[in-house]
Amino acid sequence: MTxxxxxxxxxxxxNIFLADDAFGPEVVRALDRRPLPSGVRVRDFGIRGxxxxxxxxxxxxxxxxxxxxxxGHRPGTLSLIEPDLPDRSTGAAPPEAHGMDPAKxxxxxxxxxxxxLPRVLVLACExxxxxxxxxxxxxxxxxxxRDAVARAVTALHTMLPVLLADPAATPPLSRPDxxxxxxxxxxxxxxxxGTEDR
Numbered sequence: 001m002t003x004x005x006x007x008x009x010x011x012x013x014x015n016i017f018l019a020d021d022a023f024g025p026e027v028v029r030a031l032d033r034r035p036l037p038s039g040v041r042v043r044d045f046g047i048r049g050x051x052x053x054x055x056x057x058x059x060x061x062x063x064x065x066x067x068x069x070x071x072g073h074r075p076g077t078l079s080l081i082e083p084d085l086p087d088r089s090t091g092a093a094p095p096e097a098h099g100m101d102p103a104k105x106x107x108x109x110x111x112x113x114x115x116x117l118p119r120v121l122v123l124a125c126e127x128x129x130x131x132x133x134x135x136x137x138x139x140x141x142x143x144x145x146r147d148a149v150a151r152a153v154t155a156l157h158t159m160l161p162v163l164l165a166d167p168a169a170t171p172p173l174s175r176p177d178x179x180x181x182x183x184x185x186x187x188x189x190x191x192x193x194g195t196e197d198r
Contacts, residue, residue: 020127061167075128077145
């Protein structure tokens with residue numbers, strides 16, 4: 001059962017022109033075919049960090065950022081991460097307002113807003129293809145990351161009803177091999193050696 005007034009943001013982030021960095025936007029596009037429950041707003045922010053920072057200040061209970069993140073796992077591995085939120089009271093210089101580094105976007109949102117940020121979770125996918133520093137365009141996502149898009153959509157359909165009912169809950173996932181204990185919870189690809197992202 002959804003709590004009255006609970007609001008969740010699902011934010012696809014990443015550059016569609018930089019190989020597997022397009023994971024977040026691809027998941028948002030796939031959600032067009034499998035819409036999420038009412039109370040969930042889905043947006044593709046691409047590389048518009050300032051837009052996401054302001055959106056995070058719009059009264060959401062929880063925000064789920066969907067992004068590619070290299071964490072040293074097998075390509076296509078999905079991980080659910082709960083990052084530490086920045087403290088607005090540090091008195092540091094304002095964070096940069098350009099680009100889409102999620103940590104910098106959270107710092108910017110904390111700097112801009114008077115209210116606490118929503119709970120933030122990151123549904124991350126291990127990339128296989130990462131552009132080199134000298135590449136401006138590397139179109140197309142790799143096969144493992146393309147396969148992970150459908151699994152991410154399924155994971156969101158499992159997680160979001162739980163978060164709508166209780167924004168502080170650690171959402172269970174759809175398959176036993178995607179379940180792991182307390183955050184950060186893992187959503188690994190099934191592998192023979194028992195490796196799991198925790």
